[in-house]
Amino acid sequence: MAKQLTPQETMRIDLNPPKEGWMDIPVKIKEGIYSYATKPEKVEDVGMPNPHKWAVTDEDWGLPENWKEVFLEGFRERLEKHRSFKIFMDICVRCGACADKCHFFLGSGDPKNMPVVRAELLRSIYRGELTTAGRILGRLAGGRKLTRQVLKEIWYYMFQCTECRRCSLFCPYGIDTAEVTIIGRELLNLFGLNINWIQEPVSNCYKFGNHLGLQPHTFKQNIEFMLMDIEEFVGIKIEPTFNRKGAEILFITPSGDVFAEPGIYTLMGYLMLFEHIGLDYTWSTYASEGGNFGFFTSLEMAQRLNAKMYHEAKRLGVKWILGGECGHMWRVVHQYMNTFNEPVDSLEEPVSPITGTKFENAKSLKMVHISEFTADLIKHGKLKLEPSRNDHLKVTFHDSCNPSRAMGLLDEPRYVLKNVCNNFYEMPENTIREQTFCCGSGSGLNAGENMELRMRGGLPRANAVKYVSEKHGVNVLANVCAIDRATLSASMEYWCPDVAVAGVSELVANALIMEGENDRSLNLRGEEIPGRGTQDEEAQEDV
């Protein structure tokens, strides 16, 4: 009689992960984890190499014949050009301190998302192809050869890192894995292997001045629609200026806030704040983007896109630049803008025209963060505030990776929030400030098709939000980043559906007492504020 098979044998459900080491597990590219390939015309637009049509699911990614030489030559060049990169390739002792600090590892459980292993994807090529010991000893020296399959693996995981730099905080040698990812992406861009979610904004920004491709009249029109909303909800008419020469300050913010919810409410907040203090400022339809997706492509591209900010400030003859709530914009501005451009002699050391405060920290850069600016206004009693309008909100603050880790902006947004909201609660210590968890979708990974990846990456942050939501009833996650506002909304919808996402400046504006305002029964979203709305009055009358 034939042996009767067990259910486990007949209906195999694979619950056993592979036991091999990471080098022996071939990459399996999974839908939901990657973003779509870039369109060739978007590569062409900015004159980057090898524009061609390809799809991630294709066996053949359309690499040029000499791709291996190009990759290794590019690798060599960058080792020479960036001493930090060379050091990061050489000194890692694989201690594992960074291993469990990455939100993608924590959310996915995939060991190749441990920062050490992700960097090892490139390091193994460095050793195996570019060092004598590695070329001779191969695997024994932790080296391996570059193959098409390996290139796909590098691609897959370079776009599973948000360059948030949380891991680098824990590295005893100070290795910045984000910089490894930056170089990894640069190398992939030698073959036109970008994702479209990054490349198209790059092309748009190059052609139109902003990621979304808003043309000047549309940019202006969108803001005018928000002004109509302010008039309806707040009862005041604001008339900002665009491209005005001779204004004292140029204001630049990410274009996401000009277009999408909930960022538009943050932008309405800026408009009201500047009106409240009578600021002499202007918007620009040319420098209409604070963000810089070029930074997720190559450092050269970041430089090209960044140049317009100082250019425009000079053209308009402003004294200094005020920057809105954005994440990577501030990393680029704070860490690169000065060296990207010629010395900015045309601008002055920023001084608040309202309080007289000298922003000495911005002496060289000539650009001030809106939270610094607002905190200074509050500190000097220049804002008329009624924080009780935000009493129905229980607010926590998400430190965006770049403002917190790249520029040390930790206390100003908190100071602002505590002055405009009466209910503020911090998330646990190891999830905020320098140790903050990424939203899970930064560095150009905020596409729609890679939503599973985004949900994985968003888990550690959401886990901390859920904790304060359950403990204190927190219902608003405030932040100072346009990408956060868009991506945390999706993440909250999946992990903590009772928590809304808002920019700090939106909450400021809700609390601002504007001259000539109406009864302020509505917030900037056009929703009735509990305790002030007409419905509440009707309900009371019924009683």
Next chain:
Amino acid sequence: MKLSSLLEQHREHIKDEWIRRIANTYPLKTARFLREKHDEFANPVGSTLEKAITSLFSEIINECDPDRIAGLLDDIIRIRAVQDFSPSAAVAIVFMIKDIVRDRLAGEIKKGDLTEELFTFESTVDRIALLAFDVYMKCREKVWEIKMNDVMQRPFMLMEGAMCTSYMLRRGNMHLEKIGNDDEFTDIRRSNN
């Protein structure tokens, strides 16, 4: 002794083994990390697993409240639904408890003639697995809903010259009429029907 008393008596072992087996569905290094790191914010998956399985086992041997069970399943399945698991592997964790109970208590079940009670217990587990399937589908549908909303916004950018939400709201249902006139968007709509 009744099976429920045996389960109560062996609670710690069964619960720990259940967590261990679930952790082992992840790669080796990850499994070790999930079990060993005990900070709920530094190890959100491991600590969620620990808390949810502990409570789930208590529910199974006590009140067996379906709402509470669904909530606890949600904590675990919501995570697995976006990780590298097939749908079957994502929900298979529920059935693991059957093997654990049989492995641990086979002798005592036989000795105490508790087969009938074991059938009832396993039937409960089967029903919990069905609830897990509901939870899994709810999570997957939510992911697709979020994806769909995201995709739906993109063509507006192209069609409307990137008008802001405020403008879109003012234009009311205008975009729905537009859908039929745009080939790219019609394709998206067709593939989702």
